[in-house]
Amino acid sequence: MVLTFFTLVALTFASEDLACVTAGVLIAQGTVPGSVAVTACAVGIFIGDLGLWAAGRAAAALAADMPLVWRLLTPERLHRSRSWLETHAGRAIVASRFMPGTRLPLYVTAGIVRMSPMRFATWTLVASVIWTPVVVLASARAGSVAPDGFGVASTIVGAGAAVMVLGRTARRVVSSAREGRLRARIARAIRWEFWPSWLFYAPVAVWVLFLSLRHRGLTTITASNPGIADGGFVGESKFDILQSLPADWSIPSVRVRLTASRDSTADALSQIASRGWTWPLVAKPDVGQRGVGVRLIRSEQHLSEYLSASSGAVLLQPFHPGPFEAGVFYARLPGQPSGRILSMTDKHFPVVIGDGRSTIRQLIDANARFRLQRSLFLERHRHIADTILPRGARFQLALAGNHAQGTSFYDGAHLWTSRLERRIDEIAQRIPGFYIGRFDVRYTDVDEFKAGRDLAIVELNGAAAESTHIYDPGTSLIAAYRTLFRQWSLVFAIGAENRRRGALPTSFRRFVGLVVAHLADRSPLLISD
Numbered sequence: 081m082v083l084t085f086f087t088l089v090a091l092t093f094a095s096e097d098l099a100c101v102t103a104g105v106l107i108a109q110g111t112v113p114g115s116v117a118v119t120a121c122a123v124g125i126f127i128g129d130l131g132l133w134a135a136g137r138a139a140a141a142l143a144a145d146m147p148l149v150w151r152l153l154t155p156e157r158l159h160r161s162r163s164w165l166e167t168h169a170g171r172a173i174v175a176s177r178f179m180p181g182t183r184l185p186l187y188v189t190a191g192i193v194r195m196s197p198m199r200f201a202t203w204t205l206v207a208s209v210i211w212t213p214v215v216v217l218a219s220a221r222a223g224s225v226a227p228d229g230f231g232v233a234s235t236i237v238g239a240g241a242a243v244m245v246l247g248r249t250a251r252r253v254v255s256s257a258r259e260g261r262l263r264a265r266i267a268r269a270i271r272w273e274f275w276p277s278w279l280f281y282a283p284v285a286v287w288v289l290f291l292s293l294r295h296r297g298l299t300t301i302t303a304s305n306p307g308i309a310d311g312g313f314v315g316e317s318k319f320d321i322l323q324s325l326p327a328d329w330s331i332p333s334v335r336v337r338l339t340a341s342r343d344s345t346a347d348a349l350s351q352i353a354s355r356g357w358t359w360p361l362v363a364k365p366d367v368g369q370r371g372v373g374v375r376l377i378r379s380e381q382h383l384s385e386y387l388s389a390s391s392g393a394v395l396l397q398p399f400h401p402g403p404f405e406a407g408v409f410y411a412r413l414p415g416q417p418s419g420r421i422l423s424m425t426d427k428h429f430p431v432v433i434g435d436g437r438s439t440i441r442q443l444i445d446a447n448a449r450f451r452l453q454r455s456l457f458l459e460r461h462r463h464i465a466d467t468i469l470p471r472g473a474r475f476q477l478a479l480a481g482n483h484a485q486g487t488s489f490y491d492g493a494h495l496w497t498s499r500l501e502r503r504i505d506e507i508a509q510r511i512p513g514f515y516i517g518r519f520d521v522r523y524t525d526v527d528e529f530k531a532g533r534d535l536a537i538v539e540l541n542g543a544a545a546e547s548t549h550i551y552d553p554g555t556s557l558i559a560a561y562r563t564l565f566r567q568w569s570l571v572f573a574i575g576a577e578n579r580r581r582g583a584l585p586t587s588f589r590r591f592v593g594l595v596v597a598h599l600a601d602r603s604p605l606l607i608s609d
Contacts, residue, residue, distance in 0.1 A: 084112055085120045092124030099124060100212065104219020114220065122212040129187055129204040136191020162193040169195070170557065171270035173203040177211040178269050210279075268452050272557045273483070284564050291572040302586035304543045304575040307513020310586045311575065312542010315594040319366050319395050321540050324511050330537040331522070335366055336394045338387065345384045348396060357398050362479070366393035374480035400522040400536050404529070405429075405481040406492055409547045410508055411516040411570055414577045419508055419515075421501045422570075423547040423563070424492030430457070430477040434469025441465040443475075450477065453486050481520055481538070489551035495530055503532030511540070513583075515574050518545035543571050 084106070091099035103117035165172065176182040190200050268274040292298040302311035307324065309316050319335040334351040338344050352361070363386050364374040373390070376399060377383045387394060405427040412419025430450055432443035444450045444457050457477045458465050469475055478486035508514055520538045521529075528534035547567055550560040579585060586594075 085116055088117065088120035089124035089127070092121055093128055096121075096125050096128065097215070100215040101219045103216045104221075107216070107220035114217070117220075118213050118216050121216055122208050125208045125212060126205055129183075129208065130201060132184060132187035133191040133195075133197070133200050133204075136188040137194065138191075139188065140192045140194065161189065162195055165190055165193060165195045166199065168270075169199055169203050170206070171272075173200070174207045174210065175269040177207040267448075271452075271553070272560070273551045273553065274452060283561055284568065287565050288568055291568060295572045295576045297585070297588070299585040299588055299591050300575040300579060301543045301571050302575065302591065303578045303583040304516050304571050305514050306578055306583040307511060308517075308542045310543075310591070310594060312517055312540075313544045313586075313591075313594070314598045315367055316542060317366050317393075318364070318539050319393070321542070322395075322537075324514075325537055325540060326507055326510050329507050329535050331397050331400055333395050333397045336387065336396060338390060338393065344387045344394075345380070348383060348387065348394075349380065352396065360399045362397045362399050364395050364397075364480075365390065366395045372485075374482075374485070376479050397538070400538070402522045402524065403429075404524070404526065405487075405520065405522050405538070406495060406529070407481070407489075407548045408504055408519040408521055409517075409545065409549075409567075410504055410519065411574070412505070412508065414515060414574060414581060419505050421496060421504055422567075423549045424495050425548040425551075426490045426492035426495060427481045428488040428490065429479075429481070430486045430488065432469065432475050432477065434471055434473040434475070436471035437468065439466045439468050440475060443469065444477070449488065450486075456486055483548065483551045488553075489548050491549045491552040491555070493549075495526070497530045497532070499532040500530055503535065507535075507537075514540075514542075515578070516545075516571055517542040518548070543575075 088099055088103050091102060100121050103112070103121050106112040107114045107117050172186060176186045187200075187204070272280060288298070292300065302313055305311045308321060312321070317335075319333055322330060322333050332355065334348075334355070336344055336348045336351070359378050361377045361383070362374065363377045363383070365372070375386055377386060377396075407423075407425035407427065408421055409423040409425075410419055411422055432440060432447065432450065434443070438446070440461060441458060444454055450457065461477070481487050483489050504519065507519075518541045520541070522536045522538055523529040523534040525534050547563050549555070550563050575583075575585070
């Protein structure tokens with residue numbers, strides 16, 4: 081076992097990919113435990129990365145004796161490069177792991193400009209810990225479906241397959257570059273706000289598990305808002321929550337239940353007519369997450385199509401034109417006379433402006449921010465993506481004020497005022513059994529909003545709501561995690577105190593059922609706005 085370990089370490093120096101594929105095949109054959117194989121490859125890759133940095137340092141020392149080269153490496157240039165690397169170390173180093181051809185020049189350059197060895201080592205370790213298990217375990221999974229008895233031959237076949245996969249990946253990267261989307265892929269890898277949910281929330285999940293041990297179970301969070309079903313953790317009805325809000329500060333709504341025994345469209349039209357609403361309306365799933373399925377409904381036909389494509393109850397609301405929306409995260413400790421606004425999010429909806437020549441697709445590609453979510457926008461507007469917008473015409477790419485749906489989030493601390501906080505606290509205390517969550521609010525005038533007079537609450541999210549200001553592009557990953565850790569600590573603390581006061585948490589069986597049902601029902605509606 082020890083010999084195998086050091087053999088894999090040494091093999092990474094010749095080819096990291098071959099070493100990882102070989103390790104995966106050995107795991108599939110049962111020859112080496114997964115922990116040993118992954119650790120060996122990670123150690124070898126980490127040592128190799130440090131070697132590239134050291135090679136850069138050695139190259140810089142040699143250059144000191146070469147006047148011609150040293151004239152190019154002026155102190156000013158070295159300082160500028162080092163400053164950039166120190167500032168963007170995490171993003172650049174982690175991203176280089178996933179971008180072929182970028183690691184060697186980046187790591188050697190880090191050594192040449194004398195980037196902090198501790199900082200470099202820390203981020204290369206993080207990158208190798210993220211990268212290595214993915215490649216090794218994927219290779220192990222591929223190797224597990226091969227026929228038994230291939231021995232060393234299966235290792236060679238696995239390595240060959242890996243080379244083919246890497247070749248295809250390289251071709252796709254080149255193809256993307258030709259289409260002008262390579263920069264977007266790099267940017268998405270570097271910017272944590274676009275990381276996959278499973279990757280970003282992994283540390284948060286660990287923290288939540290720790291808090292559950294500290295506060296007697298995961299279900300403690302469901303007691304944080306006794307007045308909302310399951311505390312608003314998951315699966316709550318938006319309509320039921322909206323009915324508990326003061327009518328003078330919220331957008332009215334109706335719920336359309338979809339059943340085989342009745343005409344849902346006729347039911348919806350009847351409710352709309354009884355309230356005197358006119359088109360357009362906003363439709364969304366009554367139970368939804370992350371803005372999935374939110375659509376602007378402009379006609380009876382559009383409403384019928386939406387309801388036909390839906391699988392659960394649907395919420396309808398009059399469209400509030402805004403044009404502004406804010407996320408206001410609020411909390412009040414049980415027994416305290418007043419609560420506080422913990423964070424404010426200033427939401428910017430994505431809008432492209434026509435030039436009379438470019439299609440919507442081309443305008444998206446031309447925008448550095450929008451092309452990061454290109455596939456999302458093009459799928460949503462697939463029927464009109466090749467339409468040329470007239471000069472000056474504005475086209476909004478997203479309706480839902482949700483980051484996952486394309487809306488940009490910024491820290492809205494500049495919107496906070498004591499008058500707004502008092503108004504939010506007044507509204508929150510009129511909601512039975514509500515202590516912590518986020519109000520999503522539309523408004524027309526910034527000054528009136530800050531004065532606490534112009535508020536139209538779109539919806540209220542409970543225990544699982546986020547302090548969404550963390551998605552501001554200027555927020556560091558560490559700061560985001562710090563905010564989320566504090567937020568979940570507060571949710572558990574409030575839940576524990578409410579339980580002590582007599583509130584009953586959701587049963588563990590129901591809690592698990594809600595999570596499973598939520599994960600099984602996350603397919604977005606594919607109706608264009």
